[in-house]
Amino acid sequence: MPADAVTDTLALLNDTHTRLRGPAHVGVLVPWGNTIVETELPRLGLDRVVYHYARLVPARRYRDPDDFLAEIAAAVPATLHQFARLSLAGTLVACTSTGFLTPEAYQDTAVVDAFGALQTLLHDVKASTIILATPYPTRHTQIQAARLQEQGFHVIAHASLDLGLLDDFTAVTPDRIAGLVHGIDAERRSRADAVVLSCTAWPTIDATALLQHELGIPVVSSNLALAYSAVRLARAAEA
Known part of the structure; x- marks a missing residue:
């Protein structure tokens, strides 16, 4: 970075x-x-x-x-x-x-x-190598990772909660989101410029602050x- x-x-x-x-x-x-x-x-x-x-x-x-x-x-x-x-x-x-x-x-x-909007904010924080975390089914997370790659971002790793798109995402806690990110290989995390918390339907503000403090890199959520x-x-x- x-x-x-x-x-x-x-x-x-x-x-x-x-x-x-x-x-x-x-x-x-x-x-x-x-x-x-x-x-x-x-x-x-x-x-x-x-x-x-x-x-x-x-x-x-x-x-x-x-x-x-x-x-x-x-x-x-x-x-x-x-x-x-x-x-x-x-x-x-x-x-x-x-x-x-x-x-x-x-x-x-x-x-x-x-x-x-995610891409705009990623560009403005000068992030090009990213970790993608979502609540989505794994298939949709893989599609989003591919689309981000097409837009010039290097998705070094991605992880998902593998919830159904029609499931309720509102009860996902900041600790669960942080755990999803920390579950990614530490070496890959160390090479990332930013973390992307994709989806507007899960609560991410507290997780954003928590992960930025823990990882020392920008965290970009859909609602942010x-x-x-x-x-x-x-x-x-x-x-």
Whole structure:
């Protein structure tokens, strides 16, 4: 990692936020069953960012997790209309998996999804060699690792809790997340520039602080990355 690289992503977020001159409004599209996004974003203390939430509701019932994600992604264009009367600095899609599995569903819309937000924050902390940790099924974690590789990142190791995509991720504890990362080979951990905690549906703020303290490298979570992109959108609107 370069000598001038950022090692504390929470501090970077707060520093970037303090440069805002006034309040900014940002839309957030949230998968209908996700209760973590609206809990974590306010905890980050960005009092100059006003979030407006809308739910991404599938058009039909589904039985398969992949159908669920496809339906969530397909709902983005229509759900954006709920923000039509608002003056927003930009809109976020608070789902990481749609960004690496089905981004074509909303590629013609002006949104930033959590997968793109993760990459932006990784670039800004000058991280190129990363560890990926997720609650996802192993297959989806492997797909995300491959997509990150395609985007120029070296995924030196990845680990997952191997939960079902339709399972409840909200009860995953910071210690369990930290244990998932510490379960990766120590030699590989020592070569990583950053840890990525992917998924907006598991609680990661406390785990981010814990792992940064223990490992001494930046930790980038999906919700932290969304907040960072919200501030970037706000600063661009001010400019």
